[in-house]
Amino acid sequence: MSAPQPPRIAGPETRPWQRLRELTSTTGVRHLRDLFGGDPKRFEQCSARTANLLLDYSRQRVDEEVLATLDALAEAVELRHAIAAMRRGETINTTEKRAVLHVALRQREGQRLGGADIERLVLAERARMLNFAERMRRRYRTVVNIGIGGSDLGPAMAVAALARFSEGAPRMAFVSNVDGCQISDVIATADPATTLFIVSSKTFTTQETLANAGAAREWVAGVLGETAVPDHFAAVSVNTPAMNAFGVHPDYRFEMWDWVGGRYSIWSSIGVSLAIAIGAKHFLAFLDGGRDIDEHFASAPWRANLPALAALLGVWNNNFLGLPTLAVLPYDQRLARFPAYLQQLEMESLGKSVTQGGTAVQWNTGPVIWGEPGNNAQHSFFQLLHQGTPRAALDFLLPARSSCGRQDQHDLAIANCLAQAEAFAFGQPLEAAGSPHKVYEGNRPSSLIAFDALDPATLGRLIALYEHAVFTQSVIWGINAFDQWGVELGKKLCGELVPAVTGKIGGAATSAAHLQPLLEMLRGWK
Ligand code: F6P
Numbered sequence: 001m002s003a004p005q006p007p008r009i010a011g012p013e014t015r016p017w018q019r020l021r022e023l024t025s026t027t028g029v030r031h032l033r034d035l036f037g038g039d040p041k042r043f044e045q046c047s048a049r050t051a052n053l054l055l056d057y058s059r060q061r062v063d064e065e066v067l068a069t070l071d072a073l074a075e076a077v078e079l080r081h082a083i084a085a086m087r088r089g090e091t092i093n094t095t096e097k098r099a100v101l102h103v104a105l106r107q108r109e110g111q112r113l114g115g116a117d118i119e120r121l122v123l124a125e126r127a128r129m130l131n132f133a134e135r136m137r138r139r140y141r142t143v144v145n146i147g148i149g150g151s152d153l154g155p156a157m158a159v160a161a162l163a164r165f166s167e168g169a170p171r172m173a174f175v176s177n178v179d180g181c182q183i184s185d186v187i188a189t190a191d192p193a194t195t196l197f198i199v200s201s202k203t204f205t206t207q208e209t210l211a212n213a214g215a216a217r218e219w220v221a222g223v224l225g226e227t228a229v230p231d232h233f234a235a236v237s238v239n240t241p242a243m244n245a246f247g248v249h250p251d252y253r254f255e256m257w258d259w260v261g262g263r264y265s266i267w268s269s270i271g272v273s274l275a276i277a278i279g280a281k282h283f284l285a286f287l288d289g290g291r292d293i294d295e296h297f298a299s300a301p302w303r304a305n306l307p308a309l310a311a312l313l314g315v316w317n318n319n320f321l322g323l324p325t326l327a328v329l330p331y332d333q334r335l336a337r338f339p340a341y342l343q344q345l346e347m348e349s350l351g352k353s354v355t356q357g358g359t360a361v362q363w364n365t366g367p368v369i370w371g372e373p374g375n376n377a378q379h380s381f382f383q384l385l386h387q388g389t390p391r392a393a394l395d396f397l398l399p400a401r402s403s404c405g406r407q408d409q410h411d412l413a414i415a416n417c418l419a420q421a422e423a424f425a426f427g428q429p430l431e432a433a434g435s436p437h438k439v440y441e442g443n444r445p446s447s448l449i450a451f452d453a454l455d456p457a458t459l460g461r462l463i464a465l466y467e468h469a470v471f472t473q474s475v476i477w478g479i480n481a482f483d484q485w486g487v488e489l490g491k492k493l494c495g496e497l498v499p500a501v502t503g504k505i506g507g508a509a510t511s512a513a514h515l516q517p518l519l520e521m522l523r524g525w526k
Contacts, residue, residue, distance in 0.1 A: 010478025012363045014076035032425040050296045056448040059425040070312035082475045089114040093482035102264035106290040133275035140196040145273040147200030148176040148208045150262025155273040157337035166277040178208035192223045199235040204242035236269045282456040289460025297468040307468030317393040328371035330397040331417040339371030349481040394446035401453040
């Protein structure tokens with residue numbers, strides 16, 4: 001791994017950025033009705049495909065000039081060099097002095113991503129993990145992943161998304177919340193003799209995970225005896241001493257590396273619960289899908305490059321059209337947790353307000369990401385999106401084939417998705433509406449990401465698409481997408497508050513005076 005590089009020029013300091021600013025008063029004020037202008041070719045001109053993924057951005061408020069300028073912006077920030085630096089294993093996570101090599105986790109033999117040593121490590125650990133997963137999927141009836149954030153959201157989302165591929169798998173459960181309700185529910189319905197817990201924690205210091213793992217350990221040891229612990233606990237971590245202290249058997253522990261960020265770690269052994277659910281063959285297909293997009297991102301011209309396009313359109317919406325939120329709307333119930341997964345990926349990565357160099361940014365950075373399965377959202381918050389005053393950009397995700405074998409019903413989902421995309425784009429003017437209450441202004445920009453079917457490779461492609469879009473935006477905004485200092489203060493304050501909350505030591509001495517009346521009240525209610 002090589003030394004840190006000097007910060008690159010950020011997008012807002014470039015000429016294309018200035019030009020985009022000028023275009024906000026021309027293209028930026030045009031309505032999608034006008035941009036379409038009856039042009040039957042707009043779909044061809046404003047869509048791109050790779051493998052089985054289609055990005056249809058014809059309903060984005062762009063024209064040829066905006067697209068050409070966004071292309072120039074990618075060039076001006078030297079995106080191609082930034083991608084190469086990441087793939088070479090340069091120390092691009094400068095505040096933590098780390099390389100960023102989740103792409104190396106998806107490599108196949110001979111690619112040498114991150115260097116020969118890293119390739120060897122990755123391939124050996126992958127083989128060991130997949131072998132373990134195949135054995136465990138036959139041996140246990142319940143498998144429980146205990147982890148939080150990146151050690152939970154990826155596997156939990158993917159196991160649900162790929163339910164169709166998990167025939168013959170144990171019952172899978174995910175426990176993250178510190179409050180103990182999830183672990184209680186698991187314990188209430190499982191048999192310790194046939195249950196495997198996987199403690200997933202890069203650091204093995206995360207309070208929530210240690211609390212839940214401790215409860216699970218107590219349950220297993222209480223029912224089966226202390227000697228049963230090594231048979232019922234696996235772990236994935238960089239922290240060997242902590243795994244030793246917990247009593248994880250060496251054959252049941254898997255390595256992580258500091259060059260894999262938590263929110264980028266599903267491709268590593270953190271994905272072992274996914275591998276148990278779908279089996280080694282499908283897990284490898286999932287990695288293959290991610291790698292397809294890695295290669296595409298590193299080589300395709302920007303106008304045909306799905307992650308780069310998604311990122312550039314996001315910059316246009318966020319920095320120039322004043323749309324600081326992105327709603328993610330899958331039209332497939334199996335992708336119900338995909339918005340939550342993207343929330344961590346995008347908001348932990350791009351929720352920054354200083355540049356790589358440490359100076360305050362003068363431009364918007366990461367948008368608020370939110371969402372729900374689109375069909376449910378239609379009957380809750382779409383009213384505000386259609387007629388309310390706040391505006392959002394939208395991503396629709398749409399498979400052509402049903403994920404549960406009910407194509408007749410899925411066809412209704414497809415029709416709903418396209419109907420909504422059209423309504424958001426074109427609206428309904430007063431002449432057609434007949435009443436101001438029934439006017440839809442339209443002009444709400446959206447992208448449609450469509451694919452044939454939700455399978456392991458496709459899910460891998462979808463995740464990698466968003467990962468690289470996040471990276472592209474971080475390069476344009478000049479920020480570090482790979483640290484997360486903003487999560488630390490709350491953890492520190494919580495550590496200080498625990499003794500006061502539990503009453504283990506004099507609360508007044510350990511926490512701020514203004515909290516005392518509230519703490520007392522809560523104590524009284526317990
Ligand atoms: O607090 C945030 C965070 O550090 C995430 O970045 C990470 O995915 C999560 O906590 C869990 O961390 P760990 O895997 O070390 O338990």
